[in-house]
Amino acid sequence: MATDVPPPRGGAETGPAQPTTEQFLAEQESEEFGELRHAHRSFAFPLTIGFIAWYLLYVLLSNYAGGFMDTKVVGNINVALVFGLAQFLTTFLIAWFYSRYATTKLDPKGEAIKSRMEADV
Amino acid sequence: MSPAVTHPAVQFLAASATEKHRPLIITLFAVFVVATLVITVWAGRQTKSASDFYAGGRQFTAFQNGLAVSGDYMSAASFLGIAGSIAIFGYDGFLYSIGFLVAWLVALLLVAEPLRNSGRYTMGDVLAYRMKQRPVRTAAGASTIVVSIFYLLAQMAGAGVLVSLLLGITTDAGKVLIVALVGVLMILYVTIGGMKGTTWVQMVKAVLLIAGTILITFLILLKFNFNISDLLGTAAKNSGKGSDFLNPGLKYGKTGTTKLDFISLGIALVLGTAGLPHILIRFYTVPTAKAARKSVNWAIGIIGAFYLMTIVLGFGAAAILKPGDIIASNPAGNTAAPLAALEIGGGADSTGGAILLAVISAVAFATILAVVAGLTLASSSSFAHDIYANVIRKGKATEKEEMRAARWSTVAIGAVAIVLGAFARDLNVAGLVALAFAVAASANLPTILYSLFWKRFTTQGALWSIYGGLVSSVVLVLFSPVVSGNPKTSMFKGVDFHWFPLENPGLISIPLGFLLGILGSLLSKEEPDKGKYAELEVKSLTGIGAH
Numbered sequence: 155m156a157t158d159v160p161p162p163r164g165g166a167e168t169g170p171a172q173p174t175t176e177q178f179l180a181e182q183e184s185e186e187f188g189e190l191r192h193a194h195r196s197f198a199f200p201l202t203i204g205f206i207a208w209y210l211l212y213v214l215l216s217n218y219a220g221g222f223m224d225t226k227v228v229g230n231i232n233v234a235l236v237f238g239l240a241q242f243l244t245t246f247l248i249a250w251f252y253s254r255y256a257t258t259k260l261d262p263k264g265e266a267i268k269s270r271m272e273a274d275v
Numbered sequence: 276m277s278p279a280v281t282h283p284a285v286q287f288l289a290a291s292a293t294e295k296h297r298p299l300i301i302t303l304f305a306v307f308v309v310a311t312l313v314i315t316v317w318a319g320r321q322t323k324s325a326s327d328f329y330a331g332g333r334q335f336t337a338f339q340n341g342l343a344v345s346g347d348y349m350s351a352a353s354f355l356g357i358a359g360s361i362a363i364f365g366y367d368g369f370l371y372s373i374g375f376l377v378a379w380l381v382a383l384l385l386v387a388e389p390l391r392n393s394g395r396y397t398m399g400d401v402l403a404y405r406m407k408q409r410p411v412r413t414a415a416g417a418s419t420i421v422v423s424i425f426y427l428l429a430q431m432a433g434a435g436v437l438v439s440l441l442l443g444i445t446t447d448a449g450k451v452l453i454v455a456l457v458g459v460l461m462i463l464y465v466t467i468g469g470m471k472g473t474t475w476v477q478m479v480k481a482v483l484l485i486a487g488t489i490l491i492t493f494l495i496l497l498k499f500n501f502n503i504s505d506l507l508g509t510a511a512k513n514s515g516k517g518s519d520f521l522n523p524g525l526k527y528g529k530t531g532t533t534k535l536d537f538i539s540l541g542i543a544l545v546l547g548t549a550g551l552p553h554i555l556i557r558f559y560t561v562p563t564a565k566a567a568r569k570s571v572n573w574a575i576g577i578i579g580a581f582y583l584m585t586i587v588l589g590f591g592a593a594a595i596l597k598p599g600d601i602i603a604s605n606p607a608g609n610t611a612a613p614l615a616a617l618e619i620g621g622g623a624d625s626t627g628g629a630i631l632l633a634v635i636s637a638v639a640f641a642t643i644l645a646v647v648a649g650l651t652l653a654s655s656s657s658f659a660h661d662i663y664a665n666v667i668r669k670g671k672a673t674e675k676e677e678m679r680a681a682r683w684s685t686v687a688i689g690a691v692a693i694v695l696g697a698f699a700r701d702l703n704v705a706g707l708v709a710l711a712f713a714v715a716a717s718a719n720l721p722t723i724l725y726s727l728f729w730k731r732f733t734t735q736g737a738l739w740s741i742y743g744g745l746v747s748s749v750v751l752v753l754f755s756p757v758v759s760g761n762p763k764t765s766m767f768k769g770v771d772f773h774w775f776p777l778e779n780p781g782l783i784s785i786p787l788g789f790l791l792g793i794l795g796s797l798l799s800k801e802e803p804d805k806g807k808y809a810e811l812e813v814k815s816l817t818g819i820g821a822h
Contacts, residue, residue, distance in 0.1 A: 253572055
């Protein structure tokens with residue numbers, strides 16, 4: 155037994171009908187859900203590792219590559235500032251990139267599974 | 276002159292400038308307070324169910340929530356703290372802006388949507404989903420409250436700083452009075468307005484903050500003919516540090532230890548956001564996971580634009596103010612932004628300067644109030660829903676009892692915040708918030724990620740990770756230079772019991788939190804609940820059965 159109290163109850167908010175645990179277990183094993191999970195993980199995980207590595211590179215260069223970061227690019231604008239602004243740019247781009255991917259690749263798969271399961275409840 | 280003491284001459288500079296215009300300042304503050312209280316009462320009338328109180332009825336649009344998320348996130352730390360850090364330390368202060376922004380990608384890619392799909396009211400809903408409810412909910416409640424109180428401390432420090440600048444109040448009594456006022460207001464917002472009221476207050480504040488920041492940024496850029504290079508050059512020259520001011524390392528490049536501190540801070544910032552309970556519960560206020568995703572995108576746009584402007588605010592303050600005045604007014608630089616507003620408006624003797632100072636201070640005050648309301652709501656929700664309803668009453672509390680518990684815990688948390696707020700005046704508020712980020716990244720993020728994505732995660736793993744991350748980060752802070760040992764900026768001056776060399780504990784406590792989650796799971800005898808994991812995984816990716 156994994157839970158010693160029942161799941162939270164006691165709201166007037168009557169939640170939607172819930173599939174049974176058996177249905178969830180079967181769904182988790184299904185090929186369709188496997189594809190959705192793979193589509194999410196194979197996109198989100200490497201991208202997360204990528205942007206964290208890119209950010210840490212910036213942190214480490216700031217610390218240990220003074221000469222390089224101090225190089226002036228234009229006027230008083232140095233490599234360090236350009237690097238910092240590049241972090242802003244990549245953040246905006248990654249957010250846009252992920253959202254486009256989620257809308258086109260993840261949402262249709264998720265919605266298909268959801269409506270199929272809801273029909274079975 | 277000891278830098279630890281607020282310099283009276285600078286206090287008078289600002290205070291005398293505001294002396295004549297004090298009615299204006301007080302009017303602006305009062306208008307904001309009255310307007311937000313009206314909103315709160317209006318929202319309170321529509322708050323009937325627990326879902327209204329905790330989640331604002333889940334009917335906000337993605338844009339509204341994006342605005343409110345921004346209002347919840349851009350705290351006194353972002354506004355006063357970052358500008359101050361850049362004004363004193365130049366480039367090194369800029370790390371905050373970058374870390375605070377990049378961190379949103381963790382929330383966007385891994386946390387916001389699954390959380391919205393599988394949780395209901397609190398972060399604890401997701402942390403405890405697959406686990407034994409009572410121990411994990413207790414742990415989640417404890418870490419929610421600790422993170423929120425660290426964060427509250429920073430906001431209270433900001434409030435104390437503002438008022439001493441504006442009204443020339445340097446006495447403890449005056450400071451306590453204003454901190455108490457903030458505390459009372461946040462209790463009113465949350466107990467009456469719940470999540471609906473808090474959300475509207477945060478939206479109003481986000482608009483005010485962005486507008487105020489655009490105004491000052493524009494005026495500073497105008498002064499330098501929109502030549503950023505010129506602005507940076509003047510800041511470097513005026514700071515007395517020369518080109519070092521624009522290069523990394525002024526604050527963190529001194530020794531090997533300070534360099535480690537920089538890495539520690541950097542990691543805490545980027546991993547903290549997705550573990551902040553007051554941010555996470557905002558995703559429950561929209562109807563679907565897709566709307567949660569869109570609200571994060573709005574927030575990234577708004578927050579990113581704001582942080583870009585903090586560069587101008589910070590370097591602008593350094594360029595137009597005397598460096599001695601910034602530090603003399605507040606050793607941690609917290610008053611650099613308001614002082615820059617005073618200067619750019621025409622200086623201490625001008626009406627323009629006094630008006631801008633008043634406007635910016637009112638914006639900062641609004642910022643603080645909106646954030647403390649969000650923090651108080653997060654901690655009282657967690658107390659009422661996780662600890663009272665699910666641990667103490669074992670899930671048998673009625674909705675009415677649960678909401679009553681939430682309101683009483685709001686009062687209690689407000690009281691704690693008022694008491695603690697009196698101690699934190701000279702700490703840089705961005706640094707304080709960074710501690711909250713470190714605790715959140717150490718205690719909350721590992722369990723959120725393992726719960727959602729790792730099949731073998733167990734109750735013991737969750738408990739080891741939450742408590743291990745929580746205790747290690749808090750203990751390391753307690754014995755760090757933030758609390759004692761630094762005569763200029765420590766919380767307790769004149770004593771020294773520090774042995775941990777870094778100001779931010781993230782470098783140690785975050786990996787420890789992640790590691791303990793793995794160890795606790797692999798070493799536990801209990802089998803992971805396969806059925807519950809199937810429920811959580813399918814729900815989190817599809818939204819089936821979501822409230």
